[in-house]
Amino acid sequence: MILLSLAFKDLVSEPKRLLSYILTVGSLIAVAVIPLAVGNAYIQQLMMFIPRQDYHYYLLVNSSANSLSDSIIDYKLLENILNLKNVDYSPQLMRRCNVASGVGSAVTFLRGADLNQLYKFRGVSLRGRIPMNLSEANVGILLAERLNLSVNDHVEVELSGRRHVFRVAGILRCSCPYDEEVLVQLREAWTLIPDLNGKITLVELSGEIDPQRLAYLNIRAIPLQPASQAVTDIVESTFNTVRNWALAICAMVFASSYFASLKMCVDSIDRVAVLRSIGFSKRRIALFLFYKALTASLISILVGISIGIVASQVIFRAASLVLSIEAYQPPTLTLSDLYLVLTVVGILSVTGSVPSIIRVARMRV
């Protein structure tokens, strides 16, 4: 306690020198704090622009599936559950297939669905009509153009190793992936692929559901149109860059502390000599110097963070005036960033001072 009090008194007795130590370390801390504070303000401002999103559109798939093609859901059970809720949904069975005509062939998807409902759901325009039986299919306009197909032409579809010939009942246009697919009624798809009878690949759903409640059926509800999720991720990843850069600057604090404490120790040589002459051990002298460095570091950190926040506000407000930017959130540090800065800078500045203290404490004075 005596040493601490002595170290403190020694520091404040020479305010000019104390100021130089504080400025050396504090200015670097301020430089690391300014971008963090400004970045926080921007992130808060951007987050305010992002409205809290309520999801109304979902894609239900098998939660164990790695891709849509692997997804298989037992439809009967799900249908019973969905019918109890006030939701619109479209169950679909999708399988990769090879489609051929006299002109050529293409790899695409065969989609089985309740086509009346699906076309209404997606706003599909159809030339011709919806398939009525097992021998008919609808073909997307891009696929039809590619294979030179017209309504009433015949097309060969190879599905799970079997060949099926369909009459093109209608050509659809929806500016969506269906434009390049073959579409049949869901019940016909189950007949075409008997292994998957009563099974579906996915459900497109609109309405409010609780995704957690479907989890026990091994079904994952993926929200569609995840705008806020995307913007949040983009904003945060950009701000993480600022954080990484600020941490790189903090490394400089270590070097800065080393030289500041070295200068402080050199300046204290007279005092060390006095303490030695009255019988202080090397260990106690090292402790005295450490307390001095610790006190100076703590003051530097507080001053550095304060200067950083004040400077960022000044720079920010000046920039707003000069650049005529509309008012943003004033720069500030979040608690987590404050802890991060305090921890990193505290550790670096204290450890940075240790080598010079040991050096001077061992010196013959």
Added chain:
Amino acid sequence: MMLLKTIKWRKLTLILSIVSIASAIVAFTASVSLGAFHTMSNLLSTSAGSVMIVYGANARSPQTSVISLAVYNELISTRGVEAVSPEVVSVAVLSNGKPVVVRGVDPRSVEGFIEFKVLDGAFLSGDRYFEAAAGLEASRRLGLKTGDRVLLRSVLTRNYIEIEIVGVYESLTSLDDEILVPVQTAQWLRGLPPNAVSMMRVKIDEELLPRQKLSEALGGEGAGGEVASKASRIISLLFSASTGNIPSRLVIREASESMQEFLGRETKLNEASFWSIAILVFAGSISTIALTPTLFILDHAREISIIKSIGGVRRIQSAVLPIVLVSSFLAGLAGSMMGYLLSKAFSESSLLVVGTYTIKPAMSMIIPLVSAGLTSIVAVVAAKIATDSVKTEAWIG
């Protein structure tokens, strides 16, 4: 000569190390901040000759614009236009929640502007709706590899699609941070009809068609008539699936000019703003840089005071200051290189990202020279002040 013999050269390492660290931090900041600016302003730049970007005059940026595909017909049939690449820019989210820019291209057209080096698998054929090629940076950041089937959920619409990654490419442009898909796939994700795209890259032969004449060539509606014979199969298909025309007022800019105009207008940022960040870091480091030569001089206080007492002030300055200047300048250069390499390492570890793009650190000769020059000047001034102050301190001591 005598003074040189008395110098404790080991102490000079203090100056060298702190100056190199300070330079490294300043150079790191400069290359990252300027890199961020260049990354944003070169989002549409390529190494191809005279490339212009055609996009909607009312759009905030080329990426957010919507123009008629019919413009393609007009451009491709203009004398002096060598290549046209219609592109659709969309943002999608992967299953893991990570966003990525999905660019719809006609592979045959875009290869006229950008050289794609296929690192794995194959490039887009342009013929299949469900195929995609991932840029090198995007594949690293998002963990994508050839053969993966990826569910892309559009950010702007409730549309989704599962695509198959057919290959990984490197283009040494911002496209390395994106996923390339056929035009029609990106149109679906963006919610655009077949006859609309975001923008078009246009390569012109300036001898036949000066830049200012290109806008005059784009006078008509362009929708009439058959699709140009030069058009690829997929563009022809899109034309055949199109109904009506999208009226668009167009603007034509150079690639970097279009992005810099966007940055200046929407974010009020320009190159000077990013330089000021590096200057701010330098200002914060001044005290530390100044402290080291002071310590070096104080280590020689006794020798300097003796020489001063016999009238050798000039000799001290002519011996010490050049040593401080040269050594700190060299240390500054070495430190700047360290800073640049550090920024490269950060960039390659995907620690430096702006939006969905990896920041490519900028390195021009001016950065190490300015960084080393400024730090060595501070070191010399501090050494000069410390030398002048020795006299008083020494006599008092």
